Amino acid sequence: MQEYSSQAAYDRGEAVCVIGAGASGLIAVKNLRENGFEVDCYERDTVLGGLWNPQNQHSPLYPNTHLVTSRSQTEIPDFPMPDDWPDYPSAAQMLTYLTSYAKHFGLSEHIWYGSEISHVEPVDGSRFEVVVKPAAGNAARRLRYAAVIIATGHHWSPNLPSYPGLDQFRGTVLHSSQLKDPSRLRGKHVLVIGGGNSGADIACEAAVNAASCVHSVRRGSRHLPKYLGGEPADYALARLNSRPKFLRRFLTDRLLKGPESLAARMGVTAESRPSEEEPVRNGRYMEHVGDGSIQRRGEVARFDGFDVSFADGTEMRPDLTVLATGYRPKFTSVEPRLLGIEGDSPYPNLYARMFSPRKETLAVAGLVEPGVGVLPIVHWQTHAIAHWLLVRKSDPERAANFRLQVRSESEQDAGEPAGTSPRHRLAVDAEVYLASLGRIIDTLEQEPAK
Amino acid sequence: MSLAAWVRRARTPAPAPVKREYAFFEPADLFDMDIKDDPEASPVLCCTGDPAGAAAFNALWLKRIATSGRYAAAVSVRGQGGTPIAEGGLEARAHDIVQAAVTVPRQAVLIGHKEGAAWAALAAGRYPAAGLVLVSPQKVPKQPPTPVGNPSVLLVVAESETQTKETQAVADAYGIAPLTFAGSPDDVFKGAGAEGLLDAILSWLASKKD
Ligand SMILES: Cc1cc2nc3c(=O)[nH]c(=O)nc-3n(C[C@H](O)[C@H](O)[C@H](O)COP(=O)(O)OP(=O)(O)OC[C@H]3O[C@@H](n4cnc5c(N)ncnc54)[C@H](O)[C@@H]3O)c2cc1C
Ligand SMILES: NC(=O)c1ccc[n+]([C@@H]2O[C@H](COP(=O)([O-])OP(=O)(O)OC[C@H]3O[C@@H](n4cnc5c(N)ncnc54)[C@H](OP(=O)(O)O)[C@@H]3O)[C@@H](O)[C@H]2O)c1
Numbered sequence: 001m002q003e004y005s006s007q008a009a010y011d012r013g014e015a016v017c018v019i020g021a022g023a024s025g026l027i028a029v030k031n032l033r034e035n036g037f038e039v040d041c042y043e044r045d046t047v048l049g050g051l052w053n054p055q056n057q058h059s060p061l062y063p064n065t066h067l068v069t070s071r072s073q074t075e076i077p078d079f080p081m082p083d084d085w086p087d088y089p090s091a092a093q094m095l096t097y098l099t100s101y102a103k104h105f106g107l108s109e110h111i112w113y114g115s116e117i118s119h120v121e122p123v124d125g126s127r128f129e130v131v132v133k134p135a136a137g138n139a140a141r142r143l144r145y146a147a148v149i150i151a152t153g154h155h156w157s158p159n160l161p162s163y164p165g166l167d168q169f170r171g172t173v174l175h176s177s178q179l180k181d182p183s184r185l186r187g188k189h190v191l192v193i194g195g196g197n198s199g200a201d202i203a204c205e206a207a208v209n210a211a212s213c214v215h216s217v218r219r220g221s222r223h224l225p226k227y228l229g230g231e232p233a234d235y236a237l238a239r240l241n242s243r244p245k246f247l248r249r250f251l252t253d254r255l256l257k258g259p260e261s262l263a264a265r266m267g268v269t270a271e272s273r274p275s276e277e278e279p280v281r282n283g284r285y286m287e288h289v290g291d292g293s294i295q296r297r298g299e300v301a302r303f304d305g306f307d308v309s310f311a312d313g314t315e316m317r318p319d320l321t322v323l324a325t326g327y328r329p330k331f332t333s334v335e336p337r338l339l340g341i342e343g344d345s346p347y348p349n350l351y352a353r354m355f356s357p358r359k360e361t362l363a364v365a366g367l368v369e370p371g372v373g374v375l376p377i378v379h380w381q382t383h384a385i386a387h388w389l390l391v392r393k394s395d396p397e398r399a400a401n402f403r404l405q406v407r408s409e410s411e412q413d414a415g416e417p418a419g420t421s422p423r424h425r426l427a428v429d430a431e432v433y434l435a436s437l438g439r440i441i442d443t444l445e446q447e448p449a450k
Numbered sequence: 451m452s453l454a455a456w457v458r459r460a461r462t463p464a465p466a467p468v469k470r471e472y473a474f475f476e477p478a479d480l481f482d483m484d485i486k487d488d489p490e491a492s493p494v495l496c497c498t499g500d501p502a503g504a505a506a507f508n509a510l511w512l513k514r515i516a517t518s519g520r521y522a523a524a525v526s527v528r529g530q531g532g533t534p535i536a537e538g539g540l541e542a543r544a545h546d547i548v549q550a551a552v553t554v555p556r557q558a559v560l561i562g563h564k565e566g567a568a569w570a571a572l573a574a575g576r577y578p579a580a581g582l583v584l585v586s587p588q589k590v591p592k593q594p595p596t597p598v599g600n601p602s603v604l605l606v607v608a609e610s611e612t613q614t615k616e617t618q619a620v621a622d623a624y625g626i627a628p629l630t631f632a633g634s635p636d637d638v639f640k641g642a643g644a645e646g647l648l649d650a651i652l653s654w655l656a657s658k659k660d
Binding site: 034072077079080082083084100105106235238239241242376380434437438441 | 576598
């Protein structure tokens with residue numbers, strides 16, 4: 001440890017360290033404090049809100065980003081969004097919402113901005129020494145905590161594909177997170193690569209702003225409109241889950257019949273079963289394919305000078321290529337092994353998708369793609385983590401039983417990654433995962449046997 | 451709020467939104483040099499079953515609460531005071547309270563009077579109130595939801611109500627003993643009885659650690 005300042009670490013006793021002040025970090029701070037913990041939250045940027053804040057250096061927001069999940073399915077369970085907001089709020093509203101959440105619960109006074117955590121080291125059994133990288137010039141600070149919650153997000157390190165000739169390509173290539181300004185599309189011949197939500201949204205922006213738009217996808221994916229049967233689609237589908245099983249299938253098929261036949265007509269077919277991966281949620285996309293303002297193509301084969309060739313033998317000369325190829329999870333501060341990261345894969349293997357398999361007092365919040373709103377899931381995750389830390393302190397015997405339960409919950413969930421692409425390693429079936437979280441919370445909240 | 455309760459609610463149609471009447475008074479509005487906004491003191495949000503709604507708190511309550519250094523607000527639920535009538539029963543009214551609570555600048559204490567106490571009790575099952583004060587409660591469900599975030603709860607009733615079933619049931623549900631105030635449960639907005647009641651609530655608020 002000599003690489004860090006030789007000063008002794010400042011011991012913060014029973015306090016908990018939260019890394020990141022995005023949505024997940026804020027919810028973690030609030031729920032830990034509600035359960036009586038002292039909390040220090042470290043944010044490497046100078047602002048809160050994480051990816052919803054355009055001032056965050058790593059913000060992936062692109063022109064006109066709106067939620068793809070509807071308000072009622074996205075809001076934090078104990079802090080609803082204003083009910084006069086639209087069904088699908090904008091990124092700016094999302095930031096307003098998170099800012100008022102932080103203000104309402106007095107979270108800011110627990111956040112240290114401009115404080116990147118560069119290292120988290122287990123010490124003394126279950127405690128951690130945390131190293132705060134100095135913003136400018138000063139020595140690194142070291143502090144000790146009883147527990148650490150990592151809420152650093154997984155949408156800030158671009159996943160960049162490699163193609164023959166891409167390095168020498170003469171045209172402009174940007175990752176979706178670098179696009180920012182809509183005027184960049186205006187009048188251009190645009191190629192968008194990648195068929196996730198970012199790719200579909202940006203193709204739609206290009207459809208109305210650019211001179212032309214080609215959208216290249218390497219495989220089919222499931223598309224949902226933003227409304228189904230007159231209701232926000234995620235809400236309409238979630239509601240069916242409270243119907244008896246035999247009816248559910250029938251009702252779901254009936255609701256999806258129209259959109260599915262439209263997708264088929266446009267040549268967009270899914271390769272996976274529903275719930276195995278996040279759907280693309282976009283009401284405009286098919287219309288643009290239908291009126292020709294988005295031309296769909298298959299996979300890119302190579303880049304050459306100013307030209308791009310596709311696997312089907314066609315070519316084009318784009319003014320601007322947008323790589324909407326998603327993100328890779330990246331954990332910079334903690335030894336991968338502690339998160340169950342093995343080999344070359346960047347994907348952690350956590351108990352119940354949140355607890356470190358190695359350290360009882362280390363957890364991750366928000367590392368799931370549930371295909372529904374992420375914030376409510378994080379609310380229940382951090383609720384569980386806070387209760388876990390309480391039980392662990394007060395009742396070691398129950399804590400041990402609980403670990404066993406969580407392990408078995410995780411084993412049911414483990415096995416093969418869902419979906420067909422590595423990115424779906426984070427995908428969970430929200431219905432199944434919430435049920436599992438519910439069981440975990442029930443066990444933790446049971447009155448201890450006296 | 452349990453996870454199961456949230457799942458159920460997220461899958462139930464939300465009450466129709468209404469434009470809610472909301473009255474508030476801040477310590478600074480008193481123009482009194484001696485009264486300072488206390489940043490440590492939780493704001494207060496009041497509601498009553500009285501049809502006047504938020505306006506009922508204008509005569510005395512809001513100013514008086516602000517005098518103690520707290521941001522003071524009151525809301526009219528659907529069909530009350532200046533808030534239009536809209537569909538929905540108890541649940542929708544609790545929704546109105548929660549919607550008002552999240553617009554209060556900081557985590558708020560909920561004070562409910564008469565039927566308003568029932569709405570506040572339900573609201574506290576979804577929103578982590580900084581405290582819950584039930585004044586002469588009426589129509590509180592037999593098993594009110596466990597308040598989120600474990601706030602302290604105060605039950606205050608008129609002397610004439612101490613022995614009623616209603617009072618007993620609420621006291622039992624929250625495991626607390628009622629405090630009493632002199633005067634009638636319908637006459638809490640002005641007069642000597644109201645002053646005494648407010649004193650009791652404010653000193654409880656000041657004593658509870660939040
Ligand atoms: C374009 C886009 C649109 C989306 N739309 C939706 C949607 O419609 N609905 C939905 O539910 N979800 C959506 N999501 C998912 C989104 O990830 C979640 O809504 C949520 O914002 C995730 O928050 P987070 O706090 O986990 O991560 P982030 O918002 O990324 O926050 C992480 C924070 O940690 C900080 N940090 C990182 N490393 C360190 C370190 N070492 N030390 C200190 N601080 C650090 C970062 O600066 C950042 O502030 C979308 C994602 C993207 C990319
Ligand atoms: N408006 C919104 O609310 C909104 C908007 C954007 C994103 N999001 C969320 O943010 C997250 C990230 O979304 P995203 O769309 O940026 O990324 P994503 O969902 O990971 O999608 C990436 C896309 O790029 C493709 N791709 C990846 N590597 C490739 C390669 N080497 N060659 C060709 N194609 C490649 C993927 O294809 P494969 O499927 O074959 O891997 C996929 O179609 C998601 O959770 C998403 O829901 C939300």
